[in-house]
Amino acid sequence: MALADETRWDILGRLGEQPSSASALARELPISRQAIVKHLEVLRAVGLVESHRRGREVVYEPLGHRLDEIARELERIGAEWTRQLGLVKRLAEGSP
Amino acid sequence: MALADETRWDILGRLGEQPSSASALARELPISRQAIVKHLEVLRAVGLVESHRRGREVVYEPLGHRLDEIARELERIGAEWTRQLGLVKRLAEGSP
DNA sequence: ACGACGTGCAATCATGGAGTTGCACATCGA
């Protein structure tokens, strides 16, 4: 999942504090710029951030409404998992 | 995560319907017995199933109370994720 | 006692994801 990675969360959090470029993030994080670029590509693929080119640099920033949507999606998935667990439990305990 | 795998869910579901052994499951599923054994080891490691040896076979079955606990854990993790997303959103939108 | 069945262990393979490195190209600023 797009948010299963710790570094990805870190990046998203920093973008929340201030939109920035891959190179700028690479200066703050212990990983290479390219690694960060790949994370940003994932975040952009799921619509959590958008990018604007400004001169020679590309600035990324979070997308508010998508954050909401993803949050709801996460809750839905979580609910589904617990629902399925409940189902297994009922089966395991032989209740109707 | 222990429940991220589709096959693992499948196995857990089948065990809910009826406790069974790795070999028995291997007859129903399209994967090898050893692959199933590994899934069962994971499920047992997180406490979702327990195993009893009966003669030459080892029977696995789900653990009701642990299913509840895991469900609660999942909800907690989901809630945490959405909370963090909300945090990013607030930061991104510059609200206090 | 013997074959069939179930398990345990170890080696091996394939795949995907995170990360790195090197290089070419574009843009900024002095």
Next chain:
DNA sequence: TCGATGTGCAACTCCATGATTGCACGTCGT
């Protein structure tokens, strides 16, 4: 204009994990 900075692309490594195969060994039923 020229060096510094930022980006894009591609090839590569590393590692976790799902899966397979082969073999030894214990257990069951006849």
